Amino acid sequence: MENTDLIRLSFFLIALILCAIWEWLAPRKKLTQNKFNRWLNNLGLVGLNSLCLMIFMPVLAFESAQFAAQNQLGLFHLIAMPSSFNILVSVLLLDAAIYFQHVLFHRSRWLWRLHRMHHADQDIDVTTGSRFHPIEIILSMWIKIALVIILGVSPIAVVIFEIILNVSAMFNHSNARLPISVDKWLRKIIVTPDMHRVHHSIIVKETHSNFGFFLSIWDRWFRTYQAQPKEGHDGVKIGIPLFQKPREQWIDKMLTQPFR
Ligand SMILES: [Zn+2]
Ligand SMILES: [Zn+2]
Incomplete structure (x- = not known):
């Protein structure tokens, strides 16, 4: 395992x-599904996805940045800029790209078939983020x-962005309560749990709506x-939206609960 993987x-x-811990101390919404099964599915997917990247990807974003x-x-x-500015611009542009990619995964029928696995979780908590x-x-x-190659993003910027994206995805999927005033202030800049919960409504x-993963500005x-x-x-129903046909809902069940 490389150093950056460990970080x-x-x-x-x-x-x-x-x-x-935050979800346990200040839960936001009553969960409806068996938590053990959900965590097994969602965290099992983290392991499976890491394995798939190891097997099917000859290089990852970090190695590509080193190559660039x-x-x-x-x-x-082509432009001389201080490395801190390079990191800032890289994080902004990569986050914007993730926003547009997320919109595309909702707009395209084929890509939606993959992305709806994320929406098939019938509760939303920290593990839904993975x-x-x-x-x-x-x-x-x-x-x-x-x-990364087109822009020439530096390796350090890639690591920083991947950590930010991962941590913010877990934060904004948390089934935890932020004081309304803090949420109101925070969501001007970043995606809060209350903001992202809207995206998981049926x-x-x-x-x-609310496609952002880190910054809410997009x-x-x-x-x-x-x-x-x-x-x-309290009332919002979480899951696959209602436009799904019954046959597709059945395929979903097969595809989205691999560990049950
Ligand atoms: Zn989505
Ligand atoms: Zn989500």
């Missing part, structure tokens, strides 16, 4: 434990590698922002 794994575990740096590839190598179809994980990695209009700028669920946070 990433440590951040993942610390964020998981802290968010789980050694060969002076990408736009950032629940993605292995093929979505691999496609996302290819998109990230392409961007109401179609709400599913197709949803505001591109008019996909929905402040609160229509039914309120």
Whole structure:
């Protein structure tokens, strides 16, 4: 295991434990499913996805950034800028790319078939943040590698971005309560749990809103922002939106609960 993998794994575990404690101390919504089975499914997927990346991806975003740096590839190598500025711009652009990628996974019928695994969780908590179809994980990695090489993102910026994205995904999927005033202030900049919960509603209009994973600005700028669920946070039903046909719902059950 490389050093950067160890750093990433440590951040993942610390964020998981802290968010789980926060959920336990200040739960936001009553969960409806068996928690043990859900955690087994969702965390099992984390293991499966890491294995798939190891087997099917010859290089990852970090190695691609090292390659771009050694060969002076990408736009950032044409402009002289301090490394802190490079990191800031890289994180902003990669986060915007993740936003557009998420919109695309909702708009395309084929990509939605993969992404709906994320939405098939009928409760939402910290582990939902890691629940993605292995093929979505691999496609996302290819998109990230392409961007890293085109832009010339530095290796350190890649690691920082991946940690930010991972930690913020766990934070904003947490079934935990933030004081309303803190949420109101925080969601001006980043995606809060109350903001992302709207995205997991079974109401179609709400599913197709709040696509951001880290910064909330993209949803505001591109008019996909929905402040609160229509039914309120206690009433909002979590899961696959209602536009799914019965046959597809059955396939979903097969595809999205691999460990049951
Ligand atoms: Zn989504
Ligand atoms: Zn989500």
